[in-house]
Amino acid sequence: MTKYLLFLGCAIPYRIPSYEVSARKVLERLGVELAEMPEFNCCGLPIDSVDHDAMLVLAARNLCLAEQQGLDILALCPGCAGNLRKVNKSLAEDRKLKEHVNGMLKEIGMQVEGGKIRVRHLIQVLSEDVGFDRIKESVVKPLSGLRVAEHNGCHILRPTKYIGFDDPENPVILKKLIEATGAECLDYLYETDCCGAPIVGVNDRIPLYLAGDKLRNVKAVHAEALITVCPFCHMMFDINQPRIERLLNEKFGIPVLHYPQLLGLAMGMTPKELAIDELRVDATNILNK
Amino acid sequence: MSEKKIANETKPKREIKMGDLDPTFKYEMSLVPGFEKLRLCFQCGTCTADCPIARFSEVYHPRRLIRMTQLGMKERVLGSEALWLCAACFTCVDHCPQGVNIAGIICALRNMAVKEGIIPPVFRELTDNILKTGYAYRIPELRQKKRAERGLPPLPKANTDDVARLFEVLSVFKVTKKEKQQEDD
Numbered sequence: 001m002t003k004y005l006l007f008l009g010c011a012i013p014y015r016i017p018s019y020e021v022s023a024r025k026v027l028e029r030l031g032v033e034l035a036e037m038p039e040f041n042c043c044g045l046p047i048d049s050v051d052h053d054a055m056l057v058l059a060a061r062n063l064c065l066a067e068q069q070g071l072d073i074l075a076l077c078p079g080c081a082g083n084l085r086k087v088n089k090s091l092a093e094d095r096k097l098k099e100h101v102n103g104m105l106k107e108i109g110m111q112v113e114g115g116k117i118r119v120r121h122l123i124q125v126l127s128e129d130v131g132f133d134r135i136k137e138s139v140v141k142p143l144s145g146l147r148v149a150e151h152n153g154c155h156i157l158r159p160t161k162y163i164g165f166d167d168p169e170n171p172v173i174l175k176k177l178i179e180a181t182g183a184e185c186l187d188y189l190y191e192t193d194c195c196g197a198p199i200v201g202v203n204d205r206i207p208l209y210l211a212g213d214k215l216r217n218v219k220a221v222h223a224e225a226l227i228t229v230c231p232f233c234h235m236m237f238d239i240n241q242p243r244i245e246r247l248l249n250e251k252f253g254i255p256v257l258h259y260p261q262l263l264g265l266a267m268g269m270t271p272k273e274l275a276i277d278e279l280r281v282d283a284t285n286i287l288n289k
Numbered sequence: 290m291s292e293k294k295i296a297n298e299t300k301p302k303r304e305i306k307m308g309d310l311d312p313t314f315k316y317e318m319s320l321v322p323g324f325e326k327l328r329l330c331f332q333c334g335t336c337t338a339d340c341p342i343a344r345f346s347e348v349y350h351p352r353r354l355i356r357m358t359q360l361g362m363k364e365r366v367l368g369s370e371a372l373w374l375c376a377a378c379f380t381c382v383d384h385c386p387q388g389v390n391i392a393g394i395i396c397a398l399r400n401m402a403v404k405e406g407i408i409p410p411v412f413r414e415l416t417d418n419i420l421k422t423g424y425a426y427r428i429p430e431l432r433q434k435k436r437a438e439r440g441l442p443p444l445p446k447a448n449t450d451d452v453a454r455l456f457e458v459l460s461v462f463k464v465t466k467k468e469k470q471q472e473d474d
Contacts, residue, residue, distance in 0.1 A: 013436070013444050014426040021439065039448040041423035046415045049373075049399040050408065057455050058419070097322070104458050108451040158379035159392075168383060193341040194378035201411030202373045209345045 002129060003033040004074035004120070005066050007084070010042055011231040012076055015239070018275035019231055022260040023076050023122060025274060029267055030130050030138060034074065040065060043080035044087070056097075057104045059087035060112040063119075064105065072118040074125055078230045081121035082155030086162040088119050121156055123229050123259065124165060127173045135180045139266040142182025146289055148262070149186050149223035150174045151214065151237065153230030154194050168192065177259060178227055181266035185227075189217040197232035205247070211236045212244040215252045224286050225255045227262055234258060238280045255283035303365075311361040318358055321397050329387040330355045336381035336391050342374055349374040351381050351391050358394065367402040373409050420456055423447020 012020050027034060044058035062084060066073050075081035091098045091114025102111050120128075126135060157168035166173045171192065178185040193214060196207030215237065218226050228234045238256035245251055256279065264274040271277060271287055319327050336351040337343045343350055349371045357366040366372065372395065381391040402408070415425050422428070424447060433444060 008444070010425040010428070013432060014424070014428050017432070017435070017439075017441070020441065024441070036442050036445060038445045039451075040445060041447045041452055042419050042425045046425045047412075047419060048377075048396055050403050050412050050416050051459055052397065052400055054416075054456070054459050057459070058452070061451065061455070094322075104455060107454045107458055154376075154378035154380075159382045161382075190341075192380075194376045194380070196342070196376060198376040198378075199342065199374055202409050203346075206342060206345045206349075206374065207376075210341055213345075 003035060003071060004125065005037045005069060005071045006034045007037055007040060007043070007062065007073045007075040007077075007080055009075065009077040009080040009231070010046075011079075011235070016231040016234055016258075018261070018278045019076055019234065019258045021275040022258055022264050025269060026260040026263050026267065027125075029264075029269075030126075030134060032074075032125065032130065035069070035071060037062075037065065037073075043075075043077075043083045045079045045083040048083075053104065055083070056087060056101050059084055060091065060101045060105060060114075061108070061110060063088055063091070063114070063117070064110045064112045066117045067113050070117070072120060074120050074122065076122050076229075076231070078121055078153040078155035079232065081119055081124075082158075082163060085119040086159075088114055088117070089162055091115065121165075121229070123156065123174055123177060126177055132176060132180055135177065135263070138263075139181055140268045141266055143262070143266050143289075144182045146183040146225070146286060147186055147223055148178060148183050148225045148227050148257075149188050149191075149218045149221065150178055150227045151195065151230075151233050152192065153228065153233045156229065157192075174227070174229060174259065178262065181263055183262065183266075186221045186223050188221045188223070190214060191217075195230075195233040195236040197236045200236075207236065208240065208244050208247050211240060212248045212250070212252075215241065215244065215254055216248075216250065218254055219252055223254070224289075225257050225262075225283065227257055227259050229259045241281050253281065255279060255281045255286055257283065305360075305362065309362070309364065311363045314361040314363045315359050318394065318397065323390055324394050324397060326387060326389045327355070327358065327394060330359065330385075330389045331387065332356060333386060335384050335386060339380050339384050341378060341380070342376055346371075346374060351375065351395065354395060354398070355389065355391060358398065366398060367405055368407060372398055372402060420452060421449065423449050423452050 040062050042058055044055035048055035098114055152171050152174055160168055175185040196210035200207050226237055261274045261276055276283055319325055334352050340351055375395045377392050379392050418425055418427055
């Protein structure tokens, strides 16, 4: 099985360790080997708004580290995966851009190739590299009877020009991954809309209204949990759910699980092993099913 | 649908004076690689119609930001609150029939605003964190201890010397340094 460099990014070690814990457990069970990425830095995405060159050079430095080791990157965060993928592709296709970036990287004695390694998000690795068959084989305790909904996270799918994964208008891959666990995945209104997390620091209401609207639509189809594959979306729907409930004066009570937590349960792992006890919104009622 | 508009965001309309417009602004923006198609926008409104943020905000309309840029309302667009409300979900980029990189143009406008000294505190904080720690957030020591307790490998230490040296060649560093001087004065 292929070996990957694990790119943790900043948000997961900062706020969402349950995602990392469960992802590592599930990948290990599937025989995916992970190498730690030494000396990596922020993927660059958050600083793009401040300075585009800063974003490019931070992303390129990470790509360089992976190129030196000759390993593909596996990112758990769609923001990191999307940004590194976009820069990797742009560097490979645009010689002038590569010269510009390498001119800056020279300062630290690095040169980036671009396109030499691949950047993959967790669900790309699971669906394309591991494959649905092997995931189904790993399920020992099918979650039949459980009805959930999914939220992809924008940067897994868009911009289409750079990402080229799944259909952004009607994404099905995460749904299929959920169904591989035996659970049912429901459709809901405004399913592909953003969670609002990227503007939390700028506006304290719009993102909460947006996420609240999504939670309301998830509840309307009687989903028992929402499944995410992004630390920011998770923060929005899980950590912020009580805040949203207070603001909208509505009760949702929808547990939000990382996909590897759901898969881990189907693999027979305990909720404790998968850090399900760390979720803000209590998930006991789905565990008892 | 259950749209909730945020009323206190609306601002009184200001008149536009021809003398305040910068007719070269659209050309300046079109020169940025990837934004050549800015002038192809014919204001169909698909971007705003499909924007998840615009559903909940009175002030954020990507179409309006693009139009202001085309008209050369440089000062107003760079100082606009709406400029910082794009969540970069890229729906507009994927849906634009004219192939205008809307979210990318908004990002480039933000870069220009930063150069003029306009930067929301959250972005200043992120930049500062990256410069000092290599990460966008300051990860507390306690987290490291917790990682060890649960058997996770230690979080790799970022090479902050490398990051600092890279920042030195970037304009962003000069801006934050200039602002710092202003704050100190």
